[in-house]
Amino acid sequence: MTHTSKGLQMSQQDSSVTTKIKCSFDPTHILGCRIMKTTFFSNTILFLLAADSAAAIGSPLPLGLFSSSAQNKQNQCSKQSILDTIGDIFGDIGPGTTVYSGDPMQLQQYCLAFNYDTGDETDMVHRMVQDLFPSCIENNEDNNTCKGIQALLDSFLALKDMGCAPEFRNYLPAWTSWHQNTTTCKSGSFDPETKEFSDPNGCNAFALCDILTAILTLSANQARTGTCGTTAMLTVLSRAGPVRALQLATELLWSGTTQFLETPPCSYIYDMFPGVQPLPNPKATLEEACGKTPSGDCRNFYDGFAGSSPDSPPQFIQNPGIEYMFTQAFATSYFQHVTGKCTPEGNQLIKPDFSNSKEVESYQVQAPAALVYYCKGMTDDKNYSCEMRTPTEAVNPWPSLDRTSAEYWFSGPYFVPTSQGQIEGALGLQIPFDQVTDVNAQRFIEGLFCSIDPTGEMTPNDVINQAAEFSASHSSVSITAKDSPTTPRMTESMLNEACEEANVSEHGVVVFVNSGPLDDGPNPIVPQPCITGSEPYCDGAATNNYPPCNHFAVLLSCDIPNGKYRFWTWAEEIELPKEVVLADETTGLGGSMCSIMTASPANDGYVPPKPTPCDPGVCQVFCDIDNDASSTNHAKKNLRGNVIRLETN
Numbered sequence: 197m198t199h200t201s202k203g204l205q206m207s208q209q210d211s212s213v214t215t216k217i218k219c220s221f222d223p224t225h226i227l228g229c230r231i232m233k234t235t236f237f238s239n240t241i242l243f244l245l246a247a248d249s250a251a252a253i254g255s256p257l258p259l260g261l262f263s264s265s266a267q268n269k270q271n272q273c274s275k276q277s278i279l280d281t282i283g284d285i286f287g288d289i290g291p292g293t294t295v296y297s298g299d300p301m302q303l304q305q306y307c308l309a310f311n312y313d314t315g316d317e318t319d320m321v322h323r324m325v326q327d328l329f330p331s332c333i334e335n336n337e338d339n340n341t342c343k344g345i346q347a348l349l350d351s352f353l354a355l356k357d358m359g360c361a362p363e364f365r366n367y368l369p370a371w372t373s374w375h376q377n378t379t380t381c382k383s384g385s386f387d388p389e390t391k392e393f394s395d396p397n398g399c400n401a402f403a404l405c406d407i408l409t410a411i412l413t414l415s416a417n418q419a420r421t422g423t424c425g426t427t428a429m430l431t432v433l434s435r436a437g438p439v440r441a442l443q444l445a446t447e448l449l450w451s452g453t454t455q456f457l458e459t460p461p462c463s464y465i466y467d468m469f470p471g472v473q474p475l476p477n478p479k480a481t482l483e484e485a486c487g488k489t490p491s492g493d494c495r496n497f498y499d500g501f502a503g504s505s506p507d508s509p510p511q512f513i514q515n516p517g518i519e520y521m522f523t524q525a526f527a528t529s530y531f532q533h534v535t536g537k538c539t540p541e542g543n544q545l546i547k548p549d550f551s552n553s554k555e556v557e558s559y560q561v562q563a564p565a566a567l568v569y570y571c572k573g574m575t576d577d578k579n580y581s582c583e584m585r586t587p588t589e590a591v592n593p594w595p596s597l598d599r600t601s602a603e604y605w606f607s608g609p610y611f612v613p614t615s616q617g618q619i620e621g622a623l624g625l626q627i628p629f630d631q632v633t634d635v636n637a638q639r640f641i642e643g644l645f646c647s648i649d650p651t652g653e654m655t656p657n658d659v660i661n662q663a664a665e666f667s668a669s670h671s672s673v674s675i676t677a678k679d680s681p682t683t684p685r686m687t688e689s690m691l692n693e694a695c696e697e698a699n700v701s702e703h704g705v706v707v708f709v710n711s712g713p714l715d716d717g718p719n720p721i722v723p724q725p726c727i728t729g730s731e732p733y734c735d736g737a738a739t740n741n742y743p744p745c746n747h748f749a750v751l752l753s754c755d756i757p758n759g760k761y762r763f764w765t766w767a768e769e770i771e772l773p774k775e776v777v778l779a780d781e782t783t784g785l786g787g788s789m790c791s792i793m794t795a796s797p798a799n800d801g802y803v804p805p806k807p808t809p810c811d812p813g814v815c816q817v818f819c820d821i822d823n824d825a826s827s828t829n830h831a832k833k834n835l836r837g838n839v840i841r842l843e844t845n
Contacts, residue, residue, distance in 0.1 A: 273360035278451040281358070282443060285351045291437035291702050292341035295329045300415035300767045303328075307405035307517075308372045308509035313383050317356075320401040321349045324408055341412065344439035348407065351446045352400055361396030363452035363466055364525075368399035368406075370471030370516040374478045374506040380471070380516075388472045403449055406517035410434070411441045416519040417767040419512055420497055420546065420553075424765070425562035425706075426523035428748040429570045431764060432704035432795065435750065444574055445518050448525055457573035462528035462538035468545050471516030476548060478504040487549060494550035513546045526570045527560065533569065534612050534636060561616060563608025564681075564708055567748065567793050568804075575795065581802050585694070586791035587687050590784030591680045593666030594648045594659070601647040603805035606681040607791070610636040610643075623677040629656055629817050638818040645817060646810035656817055673725050673785055674740035682744035684710060684723065685779045686789035691761070694792045695754035703796040704750070707763070710788040711747035713777075714763060717770035723788050733788075745790035 271277065310320070325332050325345065332342035362368070369379045369386045379388060385398020410416040411434040418427040434441040447454045452466060476485040478501050486494035501511045514520050524544060531539050539559050546556045564584050571582035588602035597605075611619070618637035621627035632638055646652075648659055663677040675683055697703040712733030713720035723743050726734035733743035749765035759774035772788075780786045810816065 272358045273355075275451045275453065277358075278355060278360060279447055279455050281354055282351045282446050282450070283455070285354060286344070286347045286439070286443045286446075289343045289347060289439050290340040292344050292439035292442075293339070293701065294412075294435075294438070295331055295339065295341045296413045298328070298413065300413045303409050303413050303415045304417060304767060305509040306409055306415075307402055308370065308380065310380070310401070310405065312380055312399075312401055315401065317349060317352050317401050317404055320404050321345065321408070324405060328409070329412065341438050344442045345408065345412075347439075348404065348442045348446055351450075352404060355450055356397050356400065360450060361393075362400070362403065362449045364449050364521045365393065365396050365399060366391075366466060366469050367471065367516050367521050368403050369469065370402070370512070371475060371510050373508065374475055374501075374504065374510050376472075376475055391469055391472075403517070407442065407445045407449070410518050411445060412438055414764060415767045416522075417515060418519070418523070419515045420493060421514055421520075421523070422557040422560035423520075423523035423527065423562075424711075425567055425748040426526050426570060427519060428706045428750050428765070429526070429567060429574065430519065430522045432706050432750045433574050435752070435764075436704035436795065437702050440575070445522075448521055449518065453525065453529075454573055456576060457526070457529055458569075459529045459533035461525040462532060464538065464541045465524040465528055465544060468524075470514040470520050470545060471512065473513065473545075474548050475510050476501070478502065478506055478508075478510075485549075487551075491550050491553060493546075493553045497550065513548065513550075523560075526573060527562070527566075529573065530566050530569050531559075531612050534610060535614065539613075559613045561611075561613050562748070563611035564791050564793065565607040565609045565611065567706060568607070571793065571795050579797060581794075581796055583794045583796075583802050583804070584791060585690060585794065587685050587690055587779075587784070590685045590779070591675050591683045593663035593675060593677060593680060595662075597648050598808060600805040601808045604807045605640075605644050605647065607805075608681060610640040612636060615640065620678050623660070625660060632818075642816050642818045643807055646814070647808040649816070650808055650811050650814065652811070652814040652816055670783075670785075673742060675785075679739065679741050679744070682746070682790060683785065684742045684745060684787045684790055685785050686777065686787055686792070687784065688774065688778050688781070690792065691778060691789065692754065692756055694751060694794055695756060695761075697794045697796055698751045698753055700796075703794070705795075706793045707749055707751050707789055708745045708791045708793075709747055709749055709763075709777075710743045710745050711765075712743055713772055713788050714747070714749060714765055714770050717772055720772060720776050722775050723786065742786055743788070745788075751792070 315323070329342070329345070332339060332345060336342045336346075369381050369388065372378045372380060376388075379386060379399075380402035381399035382395065382401075385395035386393050410430070414431055414434055416427050416430050416434070418424050430441070433444065444454055453460055476498075480502075482490055482495065482498050482502075485498050490498070497511070497513065504510075528539055528544070544556060544559065546553050564586070568582045568584050571580075575582070584603070584607050586603055586606055588599055588606055591606075592599075592602045594602075615634045615636035618627065618632045618634045619640050622629055622632050622637070622641055629641070632641065645654075645656070645659055648654070654662075660677055663675075663680075667675050673683070694705050694707075698705045710723065710733055713723065716732075721732045723733055724731050725742055726737055726739045729736040729738035731743075735743075747765070749763045752762045752764050752769060754761050760771055761774065761777055762769055762771045764770075776787065777789050778787045
């Protein structure tokens with residue numbers, strides 16, 4: 197059977213379309229929402245040349261090379277063995293280039309339309325090359341991305357032959373229609389009722405389809421989650437180095453981590469099944485789907501599917517596949533890296549009625565500092581540079597806080613969901629400092645105050661009042677200690693400098709912005725201060741400041757002579773004029789952008805911003821006190837006169 201849908205000719209498959217959802221963050225929050233050449237495989241992409249011959253697929257490892265004993269299987273399938281196998285297969289293939297020129301929005305549900313009983317992994321890749329990447333058929337030996345597709349397939353076949361199974365296999369079963377009676381796995385390999393696999397490799401063809409579409413067509417989508425930062429990082433790598441993204445996705449799927457991720461992800465994330473959650477009836481009423489008092493998130497979800505044909509591919513709250521694997525792995529790794537412990541189990545999968553969406557979204561908040569960590573978990577930081585750049589002059593309320601220290605603290609180190617509320621509350625004078633008990637909130641406040649006043653001569657109120665005086669001197673907007681990091685202030689010179697990185701191979705740019713203009717593109721309104729809260733993009737918050745940055749997107753390209761900038765988010769490209777993006781040249785404030793993160797080969801001598809340290813022994817507010825007076829770590833007298841013990845994890 198051949199079915200034509202959305203302009204694509206596909207064998208034994210269908211296709212559909214989904215919708216975009218923006219990051220949904222509380223606007224009162226401070227921050228918003230990844231070498232040796234193998235000798236085992238043919239260098240020629242044989243599967244592109246032989247349409248119907250399974251024997252012509254790149255030569256997998258001979259089964260006789262491996263013992264079938266349980267011990268050997270365990271050794272072969274250790275995380276390191278899996279990473280080594282994938283590394284050997286991808287070898288020294290270059291970063292790759294674009295091989296798809298269509299609209300990624302047309303592929304949002306592409307992989308849900310296949311009959312997964314009609315072919316295996318090899319058949320899937322062959323079909324996709326014909327449908328989506330036909331340039332690889334004639335250009336397979338010269339194009340690194342085409343070689344990367346072969347390496348992806350070869351890795352799957354080799355690991356399967358070794359007796360391994362994907363660590364993230366639970367993210368692969370997905371309903372293929374609203375009927376909830378078929379999944380993206382071979383029949384009999386997975387039981388949706390018991391959530392058990394009879395064949396842990398039974399959904400591998402879907403995994404290949406999902407990885408190839410998400411990475412090579414830039415169709416990753418955060419769906420109804422607040423994971424814009426991790427999704428943007430996956431996409432910027434997919435665009436800057438698609439082969440590296442294919443390798444990273446393969447590592448993550450099969451080992452549960454990547455070779456560069458510093459701290460392991462939280463182990464409970466592997467147990468979740470985002471693709472086979474119960475679905476609402478597409479013919480249901482709003483009350484039947486979301487209850488008598490539907491939340492805004494559930495209402496938006498309902499509006500996206502209401503009236504759909506039960507036979508059509510469904511919409512998901514959390515997209516199954518590589519995008520959600522990536523966001524879960526990197527987000528929980530960062531949380532554990534900062535806090536030393538994992539996020540609460542059960543707080544990472546939004547329920548079908550959205551009854552826990554606020555709790556989950558609170559654990560999906562991401563600061564710019566987290567994106568630098570994600571970047572380093574995606575690349576070799578010895579050869580690549582992950583740089584966070586943010587203008588601070590117009591929003592730094594403390595004259596003694598130098599530029600590099602301001603850049604460091606405004607990027608949000610120690611910002612995780614458990615610390616964010618207490619940091620905001622203390623800096624906004626909504627809670628007293630002695631009620632700040634979260635260790636990372638204490639570390640942030642203590643470190644910031646140390647950089648502002650290393651000698652400890654100012655009181656906490658002195659520091660906050662200095663910010664208030666700064667705010668009073670700005671007649672048009674109000675910039676408080678809490679608001680500074682999210683106040684839009686991107687200068688034209690800094691953005692145009694980043695533009696030089698945006699369209700160069702192996703270079704990528706992620707930006708921290710207010711989502712409103714992107715949602716309104718291509719003809720958005722120029723942001724204005726939120727005086728009443730009814731102004732565009734203010735979401736009802738009368739802050740006397742510009743609409744805050746609350747979203748991460750990818751900067752694709754810049755038309756500097758015509759003052760236009762092109763971005764990627766929600767699996768689509770959006771162009772905005774500079775008047776909407778950039779700050780006022782006189783005040784240095786306004787627009788819709790706060791900061792920029794660039795990733796590129798490390799060759800520019802970039803030095804990450806570091807905070808000004810305290811004088812030895814000075815304790816600002818929170819003191820790490822050692823009860824052993826003989827210890828060299830014993831804190832000296834707090835010059836502020838009121839010591840609050842630093843909590844421990």
